[in-house]
Amino acid sequence: MAKVVILVFLVTTGCFGAIRARHVGEFDDFPIKKALPLEIEDVIDDEQYSPKTIDDTDEPLTNYANDSLRDAFPQGRILYTGSQLWKTILDNDDQLEVLRRLKEEQDITMWGGNATSIDILVKSGSLNKVRQVLSDENIVYHVTINDLQKAIDEENPPLDEDEDFDNRNGHRLTWQAYHRLDDIYGYLDYLAETYPDLVTLQTIGSSVAGRPIKLIKISNGQTGNKAVWIDGGIHAREWITPATVTYIINNFISNWENEPKSVQNIDWYIAPLLNPDGYEYTHTVDRLWRKNRKRAGSCAGTDLNRNFGYRWGGQGSSKNPCAETYGGSGPFSEPETLAVQRFISSAGAKWKAYVSFHSYGQYILYPWGYNRVVPPDYKDLEAVGQQIAQAIRNAGGPSYTVGPAANTLYPAAGGSDDWAKGSMKIKYAYTIELRDNGRYGFVLPANYIQPTAKEALAAVRVIADAASKA
Numbered sequence: 001m002a003k004v005v006i007l008v009f010l011v012t013t014g015c016f017g018a019i020r021a022r023h024v025g026e027f028d029d030f031p032i033k034k035a036l037p038l039e040i041e042d043v044i045d046d047e048q049y050s051p052k053t054i055d056d057t058d059e060p061l062t063n064y065a066n067d068s069l070r071d072a073f074p075q076g077r078i079l080y081t082g083s084q085l086w087k088t089i090l091d092n093d094d095q096l097e098v099l100r101r102l103k104e105e106q107d108i109t110m111w112g113g114n115a116t117s118i119d120i121l122v123k124s125g126s127l128n129k130v131r132q133v134l135s136d137e138n139i140v141y142h143v144t145i146n147d148l149q150k151a152i153d154e155e156n157p158p159l160d161e162d163e164d165f166d167n168r169n170g171h172r173l174t175w176q177a178y179h180r181l182d183d184i185y186g187y188l189d190y191l192a193e194t195y196p197d198l199v200t201l202q203t204i205g206s207s208v209a210g211r212p213i214k215l216i217k218i219s220n221g222q223t224g225n226k227a228v229w230i231d232g233g234i235h236a237r238e239w240i241t242p243a244t245v246t247y248i249i250n251n252f253i254s255n256w257e258n259e260p261k262s263v264q265n266i267d268w269y270i271a272p273l274l275n276p277d278g279y280e281y282t283h284t285v286d287r288l289w290r291k292n293r294k295r296a297g298s299c300a301g302t303d304l305n306r307n308f309g310y311r312w313g314g315q316g317s318s319k320n321p322c323a324e325t326y327g328g329s330g331p332f333s334e335p336e337t338l339a340v341q342r343f344i345s346s347a348g349a350k351w352k353a354y355v356s357f358h359s360y361g362q363y364i365l366y367p368w369g370y371n372r373v374v375p376p377d378y379k380d381l382e383a384v385g386q387q388i389a390q391a392i393r394n395a396g397g398p399s400y401t402v403g404p405a406a407n408t409l410y411p412a413a414g415g416s417d418d419w420a421k422g423s424m425k426i427k428y429a430y431t432i433e434l435r436d437n438g439r440y441g442f443v444l445p446a447n448y449i450q451p452t453a454k455e456a457l458a459a460v461r462v463i464a465d466a467a468s469k470a
Contacts, residue, residue, distance in 0.1 A: 078286040080152060082124030085145035087438055088134070090116050098137045102130060111441050112361050119438045121148065144439055152287045155443045156239075170194075175247050175453065177446045178239045180283055181211070181276050184246060188216050188272070195253055197221075204271070205339025208294045211276040213339050218252055218268040226467050227267040227349035229426075230460065231340070232357040234304045234416065236278025236289045237442050240434050240452055241357040245272040247453035248460055262468040263461060267349060274336055275304055288442060292334055296321030302328040305358075306414035307337045310422040311370035314413030315406075327414045340416070344424055352467035353428040354420035357456065360441055361409075362400045363433040364388050364459075367421040369405035370413040375421060378404065384428060384466045388459045397455035398435070405431060427470045428463060432456065 090096055099118060102108045107126035111119040120141075122130050134141055145151045156178045171190040172183040192201035198219070203212040219225060230248065232241035249270055252259065273279055277293040278301070291301025299322035306317040309331035313319070317327035332338045344351065366381040368374060375381070385402035392400055401408060405415070421429040435452045436444055444452075 076285060078288075080124075080148040080288070082127075083148040084122045084124075084127065084143055085111065085148060085151075085441060086120050086122055086130075086141045087113070087144050088118050088120055089140040089142075090118060091138075095137060095139050098133065098139060102126075102133060112438055117438075119144070119441060145441075145443075148443070151440065151443050154445070155440075156446050173246055173250070175243060175250070175449050178243055178449070181273065181280050184242060184273055185212070185214055187246060188214050191216065191249070191253060198253065198256060204343040205335055207275070207277045207336055208292055208334070209277045211280075213271065213274060213276065213336060215269060215271045215343070216249060218249070218256075218270065219266075220264055222265060225265055225267045225350070226352040226470065227269060227347075228353040228355070228460075228464060228467050229269050229271075229344065229351065229420070230355045230357070231271040231274050231416075233273035233279055234275050234336075234356065235358060236275050236282045236291065237287065238357075238359040238434075239279075239282070239442075240359045240444050240449065242272045242279070243449045244357055244434060244453040244456045245270060247449070248457050251457055260461065260465070262465040266464050266467060269343075269347070269349065271340070274340065290324055291326070292336055294328075294334060296326070296329075298322075299326075302326055302334050304334055304337050305356075305416055306412065307332060307334050308414050308416050308419035309341065310414070310419040311368075312414045314370050314411070316369075316410055316412035317414050325412070331414070337416075341419075344420075351420075351424060351426045352470040353463050354417060354424075354426045354430070355460065355463060356416050356431050357434060358431055359434040360436055360438070360444065361433040362398055362435060362437050363408060363431075364400050364402045365405040365408055365417070365431040365433065366403075367405065367418050367429055369411065369415040369418045369431075371411050372404075372406045374404045377427070381428065381430075384462065385430065387466075388430075388432075388462045391458040391462045392455040395455050395458040397451070397458075398437070400432075428466055430463070432459060 088095075088099065090099075096118075099108065099110065099120060102120075103110060106123070107130050108120045108122050111121055113119045157176070159172070159174075159177055159179070171187040173179055173187045188201055191199045200217045200219075202215055202217070204215045205213045207213060230245060232238075232245035235241075249272070252263065252268065256264065275292050278289055278291060281293060282289050289301070291303050293300055294302055296302070303317075303325050306312075306325055306327035312331035313327055316325060318325045320326060328334055332341050364385045366378070366385060382402065389400045389402050392398075405412070405417070415431070417429040417431045420426045434456065435448055440448075
Protein backbone atom coordinates (compact mmCIF):
# COMPACT_ATOMS: atom_id res chain seq x y z
CA MET A 1 0.00 0.00 0.00
CA ALA A 2 1.04 3.61 0.05
CA LYS A 3 2.59 6.07 2.39
CA VAL A 4 1.62 9.66 1.69
CA VAL A 5 4.29 12.27 2.33
CA ILE A 6 2.78 15.46 3.64
CA LEU A 7 3.37 18.66 1.67
CA VAL A 8 1.32 21.78 1.29
CA PHE A 9 2.16 24.03 -1.61
CA LEU A 10 -0.86 26.29 -1.98
CA VAL A 11 -1.06 29.34 -4.19
CA THR A 12 -3.06 32.49 -3.63
CA THR A 13 -4.41 34.67 -6.38
CA GLY A 14 -2.03 37.25 -7.80
CA CYS A 15 -2.71 40.74 -6.50
CA PHE A 16 0.47 42.49 -7.55
CA GLY A 17 -1.60 45.48 -8.62
CA ALA A 18 -2.62 45.92 -5.00
CA ILE A 19 0.82 47.17 -3.93
CA ARG A 20 0.54 50.33 -1.89
CA ALA A 21 3.42 52.79 -1.76
CA ARG A 22 3.29 53.06 2.03
CA HIS A 23 6.35 53.02 4.26
CA VAL A 24 6.46 50.04 6.60
CA GLY A 25 8.93 49.78 9.44
CA GLU A 26 12.69 49.78 9.46
CA PHE A 27 13.03 47.56 6.40
CA ASP A 28 11.32 50.05 4.09
CA ASP A 29 9.08 47.37 2.62
CA PHE A 30 5.75 47.91 0.91
CA PRO A 31 2.66 45.88 1.82
CA ILE A 32 0.49 43.84 -0.50
CA LYS A 33 -3.18 43.14 0.07
CA LYS A 34 -3.89 39.53 0.99
CA ALA A 35 -5.23 37.54 -1.91
CA LEU A 36 -7.59 35.31 0.08
CA PRO A 37 -9.27 35.75 3.47
CA LEU A 38 -8.27 32.21 4.41
CA GLU A 39 -4.81 32.06 6.03
CA ILE A 40 -3.07 29.66 3.65
CA GLU A 41 0.09 29.62 5.75
CA ASP A 42 -1.90 28.12 8.64
CA VAL A 43 -2.62 25.10 6.44
CA ILE A 44 1.07 24.79 5.59
CA ASP A 45 2.37 24.93 9.15
CA ASP A 46 0.51 21.92 10.53
CA GLU A 47 1.58 19.42 7.88
CA GLN A 48 3.44 16.64 9.63
CA TYR A 49 4.22 12.96 9.67
CA SER A 50 2.34 10.57 11.90
CA PRO A 51 1.80 6.82 12.05
CA LYS A 52 -1.46 7.28 10.13
CA THR A 53 0.40 8.49 7.07
CA ILE A 54 2.02 5.09 6.60
CA ASP A 55 -0.19 2.32 5.30
CA ASP A 56 0.25 -1.35 6.05
CA THR A 57 2.41 -3.00 3.42
CA ASP A 58 4.66 -5.93 2.81
CA GLU A 59 7.65 -3.59 2.66
CA PRO A 60 9.60 -4.20 5.90
CA LEU A 61 10.14 -0.59 6.93
CA THR A 62 6.82 0.98 6.16
CA ASN A 63 5.45 -0.23 9.49
CA TYR A 64 7.65 2.31 11.28
CA ALA A 65 6.05 5.58 12.26
CA ASN A 66 9.13 7.74 11.81
CA ASP A 67 11.16 8.15 8.66
CA SER A 68 14.35 8.60 10.67
CA LEU A 69 14.31 4.88 11.48
CA ARG A 70 14.60 3.93 7.82
CA ASP A 71 18.17 5.15 7.54
CA ALA A 72 19.21 2.20 9.65
CA PHE A 73 17.51 -0.18 7.20
CA PRO A 74 18.36 1.00 3.69
CA GLN A 75 16.74 -2.04 2.06
CA GLY A 76 13.27 -0.56 2.76
CA ARG A 77 11.51 1.41 0.04
CA ILE A 78 8.40 3.52 0.37
CA LEU A 79 5.76 2.61 -2.20
CA TYR A 80 2.82 4.73 -3.37
CA THR A 81 0.92 1.96 -5.11
CA GLY A 82 -2.66 2.95 -5.84
CA SER A 83 -2.35 6.52 -4.62
CA GLN A 84 -3.53 9.10 -7.12
CA LEU A 85 -2.91 12.74 -8.02
CA TRP A 86 -6.04 14.79 -8.62
CA LYS A 87 -6.50 18.35 -9.82
CA THR A 88 -9.41 19.93 -7.98
CA ILE A 89 -11.32 22.95 -9.28
CA LEU A 90 -12.37 25.31 -6.50
CA ASP A 91 -15.06 27.98 -6.61
CA ASN A 92 -14.86 29.39 -3.09
CA ASP A 93 -13.13 29.29 0.29
CA ASP A 94 -15.68 26.81 1.65
CA GLN A 95 -14.41 24.25 -0.82
CA LEU A 96 -10.85 24.95 0.25
CA GLU A 97 -11.98 24.24 3.81
CA VAL A 98 -13.25 20.85 2.62
CA LEU A 99 -9.76 20.01 1.36
CA ARG A 100 -8.29 21.25 4.63
CA ARG A 101 -10.53 18.86 6.54
CA LEU A 102 -9.58 15.92 4.32
CA LYS A 103 -5.95 16.76 4.87
CA GLU A 104 -6.39 16.90 8.64
CA GLU A 105 -8.06 13.50 8.47
CA GLN A 106 -4.98 12.31 6.55
CA ASP A 107 -6.87 11.27 3.46
CA ILE A 108 -5.03 13.67 1.15
CA THR A 109 -1.99 15.88 0.93
CA MET A 110 -1.68 19.02 -1.16
CA TRP A 111 1.02 19.36 -3.77
CA GLY A 112 0.49 22.59 -5.66
CA GLY A 113 -1.84 24.76 -7.65
CA ASN A 114 -3.49 28.15 -7.33
CA ALA A 115 -6.56 29.77 -5.80
CA THR A 116 -8.94 28.02 -8.17
CA SER A 117 -7.15 24.72 -8.80
CA ILE A 118 -5.22 22.63 -6.28
CA ASP A 119 -3.38 19.36 -6.86
CA ILE A 120 -4.05 16.78 -4.17
CA LEU A 121 -2.43 13.41 -3.55
CA VAL A 122 -5.17 10.97 -2.51
CA LYS A 123 -4.17 7.94 -0.46
CA SER A 124 -5.07 4.61 -1.98
CA GLY A 125 -7.21 3.65 1.01
CA SER A 126 -9.13 6.92 0.91
CA LEU A 127 -10.12 7.09 -2.77
CA ASN A 128 -13.78 6.21 -2.25
CA LYS A 129 -14.16 8.53 0.73
CA VAL A 130 -12.60 11.49 -1.04
CA ARG A 131 -14.67 10.90 -4.19
CA GLN A 132 -17.84 10.97 -2.10
CA VAL A 133 -16.87 14.09 -0.16
CA LEU A 134 -15.96 16.02 -3.29
CA SER A 135 -19.20 14.93 -4.94
CA ASP A 136 -21.25 16.02 -1.92
CA GLU A 137 -19.52 19.41 -1.91
CA ASN A 138 -19.78 19.90 -5.69
CA ILE A 139 -16.01 20.05 -6.11
CA VAL A 140 -14.96 19.18 -9.64
CA TYR A 141 -11.77 17.14 -10.01
CA HIS A 142 -9.72 15.37 -12.66
CA VAL A 143 -7.40 12.43 -12.10
CA THR A 144 -3.99 13.41 -13.49
CA ILE A 145 -1.99 10.42 -12.21
CA ASN A 146 -3.96 7.20 -11.85
CA ASP A 147 -1.26 5.28 -9.98
CA LEU A 148 1.49 7.34 -8.40
CA GLN A 149 3.87 4.43 -7.94
CA LYS A 150 3.55 3.52 -11.62
CA ALA A 151 4.37 7.14 -12.53
CA ILE A 152 7.41 7.01 -10.25
CA ASP A 153 8.56 3.75 -11.80
CA GLU A 154 8.24 5.18 -15.32
CA GLU A 155 9.64 8.64 -14.54
CA ASN A 156 13.31 7.83 -14.94
CA PRO A 157 14.62 5.39 -17.58
CA PRO A 158 17.32 3.09 -16.22
CA LEU A 159 20.88 3.79 -17.25
CA ASP A 160 22.73 1.07 -19.11
CA GLU A 161 25.61 0.25 -16.78
CA ASP A 162 27.47 -1.46 -19.62
CA GLU A 163 27.30 1.53 -21.96
CA ASP A 164 30.59 2.89 -23.24
CA PHE A 165 30.87 6.40 -21.86
CA ASP A 166 34.04 7.35 -23.72
CA ASN A 167 31.96 9.11 -26.35
CA ARG A 168 30.77 11.50 -23.69
CA ASN A 169 34.26 12.61 -22.78
CA GLY A 170 34.54 10.55 -19.66
CA HIS A 171 31.40 11.57 -17.76
CA ARG A 172 28.03 9.88 -17.38
CA LEU A 173 25.55 12.77 -17.54
CA THR A 174 23.10 12.49 -20.41
CA TRP A 175 20.33 15.01 -19.60
CA GLN A 176 18.01 12.25 -20.76
CA ALA A 177 17.69 10.68 -17.30
CA TYR A 178 17.92 11.73 -13.67
CA HIS A 179 21.36 10.77 -12.40
CA ARG A 180 22.62 9.81 -8.97
CA LEU A 181 24.94 11.95 -6.88
CA ASP A 182 28.12 10.15 -7.96
CA ASP A 183 27.38 10.88 -11.61
CA ILE A 184 26.75 14.56 -10.91
CA TYR A 185 29.90 14.98 -8.85
CA GLY A 186 31.90 12.93 -11.34
CA TYR A 187 30.83 15.39 -14.02
CA LEU A 188 32.00 18.36 -11.94
CA ASP A 189 35.35 16.63 -11.35
CA TYR A 190 35.66 16.04 -15.08
CA LEU A 191 35.06 19.71 -15.86
CA ALA A 192 37.65 20.89 -13.36
CA GLU A 193 40.24 18.53 -14.86
CA THR A 194 39.38 19.29 -18.48
CA TYR A 195 38.92 23.07 -18.37
CA PRO A 196 41.35 24.32 -15.72
CA ASP A 197 41.55 27.80 -17.25
CA LEU A 198 37.80 28.29 -17.02
CA VAL A 199 36.60 26.06 -14.18
CA THR A 200 37.54 25.68 -10.55
CA LEU A 201 35.88 23.23 -8.19
CA GLN A 202 35.70 23.37 -4.44
CA THR A 203 33.86 21.81 -1.54
CA ILE A 204 32.14 24.50 0.51
CA GLY A 205 30.90 22.21 3.27
CA SER A 206 29.47 18.82 4.11
CA SER A 207 25.98 17.46 4.59
CA VAL A 208 24.64 15.91 7.76
CA ALA A 209 25.93 12.52 6.59
CA GLY A 210 29.28 13.94 5.55
CA ARG A 211 28.70 14.12 1.81
CA PRO A 212 30.54 17.02 0.18
CA ILE A 213 28.63 20.06 -1.07
CA LYS A 214 30.45 20.92 -4.27
CA LEU A 215 30.52 24.27 -5.99
CA ILE A 216 31.86 25.04 -9.44
CA LYS A 217 33.14 28.46 -10.44
CA ILE A 218 33.12 29.41 -14.13
CA SER A 219 35.11 32.54 -14.83
CA ASN A 220 37.30 34.19 -17.47
CA GLY A 221 39.49 35.42 -14.62
CA GLN A 222 39.03 39.11 -15.27
CA THR A 223 39.20 41.38 -12.26
CA GLY A 224 36.10 43.43 -11.70
CA ASN A 225 33.65 40.74 -12.83
CA LYS A 226 30.21 40.81 -11.26
CA ALA A 227 29.17 37.58 -9.53
CA VAL A 228 26.04 35.40 -9.82
CA TRP A 229 25.05 32.48 -7.59
CA ILE A 230 22.96 29.54 -8.89
CA ASP A 231 21.82 26.50 -6.91
CA GLY A 232 19.54 23.50 -7.27
CA GLY A 233 18.44 20.48 -5.30
CA ILE A 234 17.75 22.18 -1.97
CA HIS A 235 14.53 20.15 -1.82
CA ALA A 236 15.37 16.51 -2.33
CA ARG A 237 12.46 15.35 -4.46
CA GLU A 238 12.77 18.17 -7.03
CA TRP A 239 14.94 16.11 -9.38
CA ILE A 240 14.49 18.46 -12.32
CA THR A 241 16.57 21.14 -10.57
CA PRO A 242 20.04 19.53 -10.39
CA ALA A 243 19.46 18.20 -13.90
CA THR A 244 18.68 21.73 -15.06
CA VAL A 245 21.59 23.34 -13.26
CA THR A 246 24.11 20.86 -14.68
CA TYR A 247 22.61 21.46 -18.13
CA ILE A 248 23.26 25.19 -17.72
CA ILE A 249 26.84 24.46 -16.66
CA ASN A 250 27.36 22.21 -19.65
CA ASN A 251 26.03 24.76 -22.12
CA PHE A 252 28.07 27.59 -20.67
CA ILE A 253 31.31 25.65 -20.84
CA SER A 254 30.79 23.98 -24.21
CA ASN A 255 29.58 27.22 -25.81
CA TRP A 256 31.67 29.71 -23.84
CA GLU A 257 33.19 31.60 -26.75
CA ASN A 258 29.76 32.09 -28.30
CA GLU A 259 28.04 33.29 -25.14
CA PRO A 260 27.29 37.03 -24.93
CA LYS A 261 29.75 39.23 -23.07
CA SER A 262 27.22 39.61 -20.29
CA VAL A 263 27.69 35.87 -19.60
CA GLN A 264 31.45 35.76 -20.19
CA ASN A 265 32.14 38.70 -17.86
CA ILE A 266 30.37 37.15 -14.89
CA ASP A 267 31.94 35.01 -12.20
CA TRP A 268 29.47 32.13 -11.97
CA TYR A 269 29.25 30.27 -8.66
CA ILE A 270 27.05 27.21 -9.16
CA ALA A 271 26.06 24.51 -6.65
CA PRO A 272 23.93 21.93 -8.48
CA LEU A 273 22.91 19.94 -5.39
CA LEU A 274 22.64 21.56 -1.96
CA ASN A 275 20.88 18.61 -0.30
CA PRO A 276 22.90 15.53 -1.27
CA ASP A 277 21.64 13.35 1.60
CA GLY A 278 18.00 14.00 0.80
CA TYR A 279 18.58 13.55 -2.92
CA GLU A 280 20.14 10.13 -2.45
CA TYR A 281 17.33 9.18 -0.07
CA THR A 282 14.77 9.93 -2.78
CA HIS A 283 16.59 7.50 -5.07
CA THR A 284 16.90 4.68 -2.56
CA VAL A 285 14.01 4.92 -0.09
CA ASP A 286 11.34 7.59 -0.54
CA ARG A 287 10.91 9.32 -3.91
CA LEU A 288 8.89 12.15 -2.34
CA TRP A 289 11.24 13.06 0.52
CA ARG A 290 11.68 16.85 0.77
CA LYS A 291 13.98 17.78 3.66
CA ASN A 292 17.57 17.02 4.62
CA ARG A 293 18.29 13.95 6.78
CA LYS A 294 19.19 15.46 10.14
CA ARG A 295 17.53 13.67 13.02
CA ALA A 296 15.32 15.74 15.32
CA GLY A 297 13.97 13.60 18.12
CA SER A 298 11.81 10.85 16.66
CA CYS A 299 11.62 12.49 13.22
CA ALA A 300 14.12 13.36 10.53
CA GLY A 301 14.81 16.35 8.40
CA THR A 302 14.80 20.12 8.24
CA ASP A 303 13.34 22.09 5.36
CA LEU A 304 16.51 23.81 4.19
CA ASN A 305 14.52 26.55 2.49
CA ARG A 306 13.09 27.56 5.86
CA ASN A 307 16.49 27.55 7.59
CA PHE A 308 18.11 30.73 6.26
CA GLY A 309 18.62 33.55 8.70
CA TYR A 310 16.54 36.43 7.36
CA ARG A 311 13.25 36.58 9.29
CA TRP A 312 13.81 32.95 10.31
CA GLY A 313 10.96 31.22 12.16
CA GLY A 314 8.10 33.36 10.85
CA GLN A 315 5.01 32.54 8.83
CA GLY A 316 5.01 29.38 6.77
CA SER A 317 7.76 27.78 8.84
CA SER A 318 6.97 25.13 11.43
CA LYS A 319 8.53 24.53 14.85
CA ASN A 320 7.45 20.88 14.71
CA PRO A 321 10.40 18.62 13.73
CA CYS A 322 7.98 16.20 12.05
CA ALA A 323 6.54 18.87 9.77
CA GLU A 324 7.51 19.21 6.13
CA THR A 325 8.26 22.91 6.69
CA TYR A 326 10.26 22.48 9.90
CA GLY A 327 12.71 25.37 9.94
CA GLY A 328 15.31 23.79 12.18
CA SER A 329 16.38 24.58 15.73
CA GLY A 330 17.66 28.00 14.70
CA PRO A 331 18.82 30.02 11.71
CA PHE A 332 21.53 28.16 9.78
CA SER A 333 21.28 25.21 12.16
CA GLU A 334 21.88 22.84 9.24
CA PRO A 335 25.35 22.24 7.77
CA GLU A 336 24.01 22.60 4.23
CA THR A 337 22.63 26.12 4.72
CA LEU A 338 25.55 27.14 6.91
CA ALA A 339 27.92 26.20 4.09
CA VAL A 340 26.09 28.56 1.73
CA GLN A 341 26.02 31.36 4.30
CA ARG A 342 29.71 31.10 5.09
CA PHE A 343 30.77 30.92 1.46
CA ILE A 344 28.73 33.83 0.16
CA SER A 345 29.59 35.97 3.16
CA SER A 346 33.32 35.40 2.85
CA ALA A 347 33.90 34.98 -0.90
CA GLY A 348 34.64 38.63 -1.54
CA ALA A 349 32.68 38.41 -4.79
CA LYS A 350 30.72 41.29 -6.27
CA TRP A 351 27.36 39.59 -5.86
CA LYS A 352 24.66 40.95 -8.13
CA ALA A 353 22.25 38.03 -8.55
CA TYR A 354 21.11 34.94 -6.65
CA VAL A 355 19.03 32.26 -8.36
CA SER A 356 17.63 29.17 -6.65
CA PHE A 357 15.87 26.60 -8.83
CA HIS A 358 12.91 24.67 -7.45
CA SER A 359 9.90 22.78 -8.78
CA TYR A 360 7.10 22.85 -9.56
CA GLY A 361 4.53 25.40 -10.78
CA GLN A 362 6.26 27.60 -13.39
CA TYR A 363 6.87 30.69 -11.26
CA ILE A 364 9.50 33.43 -11.19
CA LEU A 365 9.44 34.63 -7.60
CA TYR A 366 11.27 37.45 -5.86
CA PRO A 367 11.30 38.79 -2.27
CA TRP A 368 9.77 39.03 0.02
CA GLY A 369 8.74 35.54 1.00
CA TYR A 370 8.43 36.10 4.75
CA ASN A 371 5.37 38.33 4.40
CA ARG A 372 3.14 39.96 1.80
CA VAL A 373 5.38 42.97 1.34
CA VAL A 374 7.95 43.90 -1.29
CA PRO A 375 11.33 45.67 -1.16
CA PRO A 376 11.71 49.27 -2.36
CA ASP A 377 13.23 48.17 -5.68
CA TYR A 378 10.45 45.70 -6.47
CA LYS A 379 9.85 47.38 -9.83
CA ASP A 380 13.35 46.37 -10.94
CA LEU A 381 12.78 42.79 -9.78
CA GLU A 382 9.41 42.68 -11.49
CA ALA A 383 10.79 44.10 -14.74
CA VAL A 384 13.62 41.59 -14.96
CA GLY A 385 11.23 38.82 -13.93
CA GLN A 386 8.97 39.70 -16.84
CA GLN A 387 11.99 39.68 -19.19
CA ILE A 388 12.83 36.19 -17.90
CA ALA A 389 9.28 35.01 -18.55
CA GLN A 390 9.41 36.41 -22.08
CA ALA A 391 12.78 34.76 -22.74
CA ILE A 392 11.31 31.43 -21.64
CA ARG A 393 8.41 31.84 -24.05
CA ASN A 394 10.81 32.85 -26.82
CA ALA A 395 12.73 29.63 -26.18
CA GLY A 396 9.56 27.65 -26.82
CA GLY A 397 8.62 27.25 -23.18
CA PRO A 398 5.30 27.68 -21.37
CA SER A 399 4.06 30.71 -19.47
CA TYR A 400 5.69 31.46 -16.12
CA THR A 401 3.95 33.62 -13.51
CA VAL A 402 6.03 36.50 -12.11
CA GLY A 403 5.55 38.08 -8.70
CA PRO A 404 6.65 38.54 -5.09
CA ALA A 405 6.88 35.16 -3.40
CA ALA A 406 4.57 35.56 -0.41
CA ASN A 407 1.74 37.02 -2.39
CA THR A 408 2.11 34.85 -5.47
CA LEU A 409 2.34 31.67 -3.38
CA TYR A 410 2.19 32.08 0.40
CA PRO A 411 4.34 33.51 3.20
CA ALA A 412 7.34 31.30 3.95
CA ALA A 413 9.99 32.72 6.26
CA GLY A 414 13.58 31.55 6.20
CA GLY A 415 13.94 31.24 2.43
CA SER A 416 17.26 31.57 0.66
CA ASP A 417 16.21 34.37 -1.69
CA ASP A 418 15.00 36.52 1.21
CA TRP A 419 18.34 36.02 2.92
CA ALA A 420 20.24 36.85 -0.27
CA LYS A 421 18.28 40.07 -0.67
CA GLY A 422 17.76 41.06 2.95
CA SER A 423 21.03 40.05 4.58
CA MET A 424 23.53 39.98 1.73
CA LYS A 425 21.98 42.91 -0.18
CA ILE A 426 22.16 41.06 -3.51
CA LYS A 427 20.23 43.13 -6.04
CA TYR A 428 18.48 40.42 -8.06
CA ALA A 429 17.29 37.47 -5.96
CA TYR A 430 14.93 34.94 -7.51
CA THR A 431 13.41 31.56 -6.83
CA ILE A 432 12.44 29.96 -10.13
CA GLU A 433 9.89 27.14 -9.89
CA LEU A 434 10.39 24.98 -12.98
CA ARG A 435 7.93 22.76 -14.87
CA ASP A 436 5.31 21.63 -14.82
CA ASN A 437 1.96 23.11 -13.77
CA GLY A 438 0.63 19.93 -12.16
CA ARG A 439 0.28 17.25 -14.82
CA TYR A 440 3.16 15.30 -13.24
CA GLY A 441 4.25 17.60 -10.42
CA PHE A 442 7.29 16.30 -8.59
CA VAL A 443 7.54 13.16 -10.72
CA LEU A 444 8.24 14.97 -13.97
CA PRO A 445 9.34 12.39 -16.58
CA ALA A 446 12.96 12.56 -17.67
CA ASN A 447 12.05 13.45 -21.24
CA TYR A 448 11.14 16.91 -19.89
CA ILE A 449 14.70 17.57 -18.70
CA GLN A 450 16.06 19.16 -21.84
CA PRO A 451 13.10 21.40 -22.72
CA THR A 452 12.87 22.56 -19.11
CA ALA A 453 16.61 23.17 -18.88
CA LYS A 454 16.69 25.10 -22.17
CA GLU A 455 14.10 27.49 -20.74
CA ALA A 456 16.14 27.89 -17.58
CA LEU A 457 19.26 28.63 -19.63
CA ALA A 458 17.37 31.41 -21.41
CA ALA A 459 16.30 32.75 -18.01
CA VAL A 460 19.85 32.77 -16.66
CA ARG A 461 21.10 34.71 -19.69
CA VAL A 462 18.57 37.44 -18.91
CA ILE A 463 19.74 37.50 -15.31
CA ALA A 464 23.36 37.77 -16.48
CA ASP A 465 22.46 40.84 -18.53
CA ALA A 466 20.74 42.47 -15.56
CA ALA A 467 23.59 41.58 -13.20
CA SER A 468 26.20 43.01 -15.57
CA LYS A 469 24.40 46.37 -15.45
CA ALA A 470 23.75 46.39 -11.69
